Amino acid sequence: MRVLVIGANGQIGKLLVDRLQQSGHTPIAMIRSSEQIEQFSTQKIQTVLGDLEQSITQLAAQIVKVQAEAIVFSAGSGGHTGADKTLLIDLDGAIKMIEATERSGVKRFVMVSAIGVHKWHDDEVPQEVKKGSYYSAAKYYADCWLEVSKLDYTILRPGRLTNHTGTGKIQVGRDVSFESIAREDVAEVIVSILDKQNTFGKAFDVINGEQLISEAIHSI
Amino acid sequence: MRVLVIGANGQIGKLLVDRLQQSGHTPIAMIRSSEQIEQFSTQKIQTVLGDLEQSITQLAAQIVKVQAEAIVFSAGSGGHTGADKTLLIDLDGAIKMIEATERSGVKRFVMVSAIGVHKWHDDEVPQEVKKGSYYSAAKYYADCWLEVSKLDYTILRPGRLTNHTGTGKIQVGRDVSFESIAREDVAEVIVSILDKQNTFGKAFDVINGEQLISEAIHSI
Numbered sequence: 001m002r003v004l005v006i007g008a009n010g011q012i013g014k015l016l017v018d019r020l021q022q023s024g025h026t027p028i029a030m031i032r033s034s035e036q037i038e039q040f041s042t043q044k045i046q047t048v049l050g051d052l053e054q055s056i057t058q059l060a061a062q063i064v065k066v067q068a069e070a071i072v073f074s075a076g077s078g079g080h081t082g083a084d085k086t087l088l089i090d091l092d093g094a095i096k097m098i099e100a101t102e103r104s105g106v107k108r109f110v111m112v113s114a115i116g117v118h119k120w121h122d123d124e125v126p127q128e129v130k131k132g133s134y135y136s137a138a139k140y141y142a143d144c145w146l147e148v149s150k151l152d153y154t155i156l157r158p159g160r161l162t163n164h165t166g167t168g169k170i171q172v173g174r175d176v177s178f179e180s181i182a183r184e185d186v187a188e189v190i191v192s193i194l195d196k197q198n199t200f201g202k203a204f205d206v207i208n209g210e211q212l213i214s215e216a217i218h219s220i
Numbered sequence: 221m222r223v224l225v226i227g228a229n230g231q232i233g234k235l236l237v238d239r240l241q242q243s244g245h246t247p248i249a250m251i252r253s254s255e256q257i258e259q260f261s262t263q264k265i266q267t268v269l270g271d272l273e274q275s276i277t278q279l280a281a282q283i284v285k286v287q288a289e290a291i292v293f294s295a296g297s298g299g300h301t302g303a304d305k306t307l308l309i310d311l312d313g314a315i316k317m318i319e320a321t322e323r324s325g326v327k328r329f330v331m332v333s334a335i336g337v338h339k340w341h342d343d344e345v346p347q348e349v350k351k352g353s354y355y356s357a358a359k360y361y362a363d364c365w366l367e368v369s370k371l372d373y374t375i376l377r378p379g380r381l382t383n384h385t386g387t388g389k390i391q392v393g394r395d396v397s398f399e400s401i402a403r404e405d406v407a408e409v410i411v412s413i414l415d416k417q418n419t420f421g422k423a424f425d426v427i428n429g430e431q432l433i434s435e436a437i438h439s440i
Contacts, residue, residue, distance in 0.1 A: 055343045083303035087311075087354040091361070096341070121316065123275045134307040141311070141361065 001108075001194055002026045004068035006052070006097055007075030009036050011161070012112060015187040016074060017045050023191050028066045052093030059100035070108035070194055071101050083134045090135065094142035098149050108200075109151040110190055114139045115159040115178060115205045128178045143203065154193050155203035158186045171209025172216045179207040192217050221328075221414060222246045224288035226272070226317055227295030229256050231381070232332060235407040236294060237265050243411050248286045272313030279320035290328035290414055291321050303354045310355065314362035318369050329371040330410055334359050335379040335398060335425045348398045363423065374413050375423035378406045391429025392436045399427040412437050 003020055007013045008029030020027035021043070029040045032051040040047045050062050052075060063071065076090045094111065101109050116129040120140035129136045146153045159181045166184030189206055192213050193199040199220050209216070223240055227233045228249030240247035241263070249260045252271040260267045270282050272295060283291065296310045314331065321329050336349040340360035349356045366373045379401045386404030409426055412433050413419040419440050429436070 055345075056341055057343050083307055084354045087303055087307050087357055091307075092357045095361075099341070121276055121319070123277050125275075134304045137307055137312045141315075 001069045002028060002067055003070045003072060003194065004028045004030060004048070004063060004066055006030050006071065006073045006093075007112075008040070008047075010074055010076070011163070012074045012183050012186055015183055016072065016190055018043070019187045019191045021045060025191070025194070028068060030062070052089055052096060054096075056096050056099045056103065059096060060103040063100060063104035063106055068104075068106055070110065071097065071106060072110045072112070072190055073097055074112040074190075076112070077135075086135050086138045091138035091142050095145045098142075098146050098151065101151060102149060107152045108194070109146065109149075109153045110193065111143060111146055111153060111155045112186070112190070113143050113155050113157045113203075115157045115176070115207070117143065117157060118174070118203060126178065147203070152197075152200040154199045154201075156186070156189060156193075157203065157205045159205065159207035161186065167208055168213055169209055169211060170206050170213055170216050171211060172204045172206050172220060174204060176205045176207050176209075181206060181208045185213070188213055189217070193220075196220075221289045222248060222287055223290045223292060223414065224248045224250060224268070224283060224286060226250050226291065226293045226313075227332075228260070228267075230294055230296070231383075232294045232403050232406055235403055236292065236410055238263070239407045239411045241265060245411070245414070248288060250282070272309055272316060274316075276316050276319045276323065279316060280323040283320055283324035283326055288324075288326055290330065291317065291326060292330045292332070292410055293317055294332040294410075296332070297355075306355050306358045311358035311362050315365045318362075318366050318371065321371060322369060327372045328414070329366065329369075329373045330413065331363060331366055331373060331375045332406070332410070333363050333375050333377045333423075335377045335396070335427070337363065337377060338394070338423060346398070367423070372417075372420040374419045374421075376406070376409060376413075377423065377425045379425065379427035381406065387428055388433055389429055389431060390426050390433055390436050391431060392424045392426050392440060394424060396425045396427050396429075401426060401428045405433070408433055409437070413440075416440075 017027040029047045030050045037047050048066050077085045117136045117139040159179050162180045164182040166182045237247040248266045250270045257267050268286050297305045337356045337359040379399050382400045384402040386402045
């Protein structure tokens with residue numbers, strides 16, 4: 001599949017384009033600055049310049065131009081930039097990409113969200129989610145928007161991200177504990193679910209665990 | 221009507237509870253701190269303690285408790301606080317109140333939004349809206365959420381707010397110029413539309429203009 005990766009220059013994004021390429025997919029890295037082209041082109045990875053402050057029309061045109069067959073949204077501030085960027089990238093940027101994808105005719109959309117944010121409006125919000133406050137809210141609303149879209153979406157809510165070597169083993173669910181997952185495993189999960197129809201229209205937390213990725217994905 | 225005013229201690233909120241009382245309605249001021257009770261009780265205005273960081277369940281319970289028949293949302297940072305508060309109050313707080321209102325069974329909901337924010341995702345975003353960036357986005361999403369709700373909503377998008385004496389004359393529309401309106405006139409417009417069914421399910425900009433408020437409202 002031709003997979004447009006939004007946030008390709010981020011930590012998960014970089015691992016993801018590598019894994020996509022190794023798996024026989026064709027990653028296309030959306031990057032904000034032409035200075036980022038070289039690192040991708042030396043790997044023979046196609047790039048497209050674009051940023052989430054463009055209009056939905058412009059974003060849709062880029063999706064069409066690169067002939068994407070799937071979109072992975074892994075852009076984001078990760079909760080460490082200011083709230084203005086969280087609102088404009090994690091929330092508004094994500095929603096603009098969802099709208100652009102719908103307009104482009106592409107159906108498949110994978111969202112990298114964050115563990116537990118689906119509980120943002122619960123009566124008892126988990127401390128870890130509450131602590132993230134505006135970041136949790138931003139991710140929650142982007143996910144809500146995607147869930148009412150007409151896309152074949154999957155929302156992946158990874159736990160605390162680490163740079164450990166991937167274990168290939170995970171735990172998935174709607175209510176898993178707030179534990180960690182290696183970014184390598186997140187990338188691997190994304191590649192694994194891309195064409196798995198049983199994950200369409202689904203949202204789940206994912207942390208490192210005991211089950212092989214392929215088995216865990218199959219059980220969703 | 222028994223009207224629950226969210227943001228009653230704000231500049232528009234204070235004017236609004238006064239005008240509601242003068243017009244024979246029963247305003248109920250939702251306030252965050254018990255220190256704010258006195259200023260309202262000396263005016264014989266009922267108060268209810270509550271804030272937008274409570275759960276939707278708690279907010280719904282308060283709406284029921286005070287037997288509100290309509291909700292006016294005029295809370296907000298006005299674009300001058302940090303983006304974190306904008307996200308948590310103007311966007312998330314508003315959406316929580318919309319959800320709480322639906323749960324409570326109350327139908328009527330008036331949102332005080334901001335001029336032009338419905339153009340946030342247009343190909344050509346007006347400079348004034350673009351400049352507001354995260355504030356415009358926050359108001360846009362709260363309004364979007366309200367528009368797909370089942371409430372009898374009206375979204376009022378006032379221009380630049382002033383403390384001038386109200387003129388009683390306005391201009392309404394979807395595409396009015398970025399001019400000003402007195403907060404007194406905004407309060408008057410809210411009181412005027414409360415029970416006007418022709419304004420249900422509508423959203424409009426409002427600035428000071430040439431038409432009497434009653435006539436302008438009638439034409440919506």
